[in-house]
Amino acid sequence: MGAHLLSTRVRSSLFLRNLTFTLVIPGAGAVWAPWWILTHDGEYSRPEAWYAVFVMAAGAALYGCCLRAFVVVGRGTPGPWDAPRHFVAVGPYRWVRNPIYIGALLVVLGEAWLFHSYALLVYAGAMAFGFHLFIVIYEEPRLESKFGETYREYRREVWRWLPRLPRKALAAAALSSR
Numbered sequence: 001m002g003a004h005l006l007s008t009r010v011r012s013s014l015f016l017r018n019l020t021f022t023l024v025i026p027g028a029g030a031v032w033a034p035w036w037i038l039t040h041d042g043e044y045s046r047p048e049a050w051y052a053v054f055v056m057a058a059g060a061a062l063y064g065c066c067l068r069a070f071v072v073v074g075r076g077t078p079g080p081w082d083a084p085r086h087f088v089a090v091g092p093y094r095w096v097r098n099p100i101y102i103g104a105l106l107v108v109l110g111e112a113w114l115f116h117s118y119a120l121l122v123y124a125g126a127m128a129f130g131f132h133l134f135i136v137i138y139e140e141p142r143l144e145s146k147f148g149e150t151y152r153e154y155r156r157e158v159w160r161w162l163p164r165l166p167r168k169a170l171a172a173a174a175l176s177s178r
Contacts, residue, residue, distance in 0.1 A: 014071050021077045026063065029127065030107040037119050045115045052113035059106025065091050066100040080138070087147045089154050096163040097155070101131045135160065 038045040069091040070076055074084020078100055092099035105128055112120035143151045157166045 010075075014075065014077075017082055018067055018071055018077050021079045021082070022063075022067065025079065026104055026107075030059075030104055030111075033123065034108060034111045034120055037123055038115055038117060045117060047114050048116050049113050052110045054110075055113060056107050056110030059103045059108075059110060062092060062099055062103035062106065066093070066103060069093060080142070083142075083146075087150050087154075089158070092163075093158070094166060095158070097158050097160045098131070098135060099163075101128075101135070102161070102163075105131070 067078065069088050070078055070084050073090050074086050074088040076082055076084035096102065105124055108120060108124040108127060111117070112124055140155070144155075158164075
């Protein structure tokens with residue numbers, strides 16, 4: 001009974017920590033900031049390209065898959081102050097090293113398309129640049145320091161921004177097609 005109760009408490013804690021992170025960080029970057037950009041001049045931007053909602057939904061779904069991997073495998077949150085305790089290389093992380101950032105960019109790019117907003121497009125470009133700097137300057141060195149050779153091998157196999165089959169999966173597919 002005690003172990004089960006602890007497990008429930010740990011799961012509840014992880015859920016609340018990830019919910020808080022999601023509301024504060026992606027909420028600010030993908031909801032509040034775009035809303036402010038679209039409305040700060042007192043004008044109301046009307047949605048024009050409703051099919052862009054599919055791009056936004058794809059970004060949100062990708063974010064959700066990443067969050068699940070951080071909780072289930074990593075036992076942490078995407079926030080650097082509460083990072084996963086275990087290395088996460090499953091789900092979308094098998095294909096690309098930074099899918100959570102790609103998901104966030106898809107949401108904002110979808111918003112730019114939905115509202116035909118050049119300002120949101122510029123904002124998405126600034127986000128991408130900021131993400132890249134954060135990853136290269138802070139995140140990658142920290143992951144290498146924390147996970148050592150495991151992370152170095154992962155970095156050799158999986159690209160930073162462009163999704164692709166890992167080389168091991170490509171080699172296995174090539175052997176099975178013979």
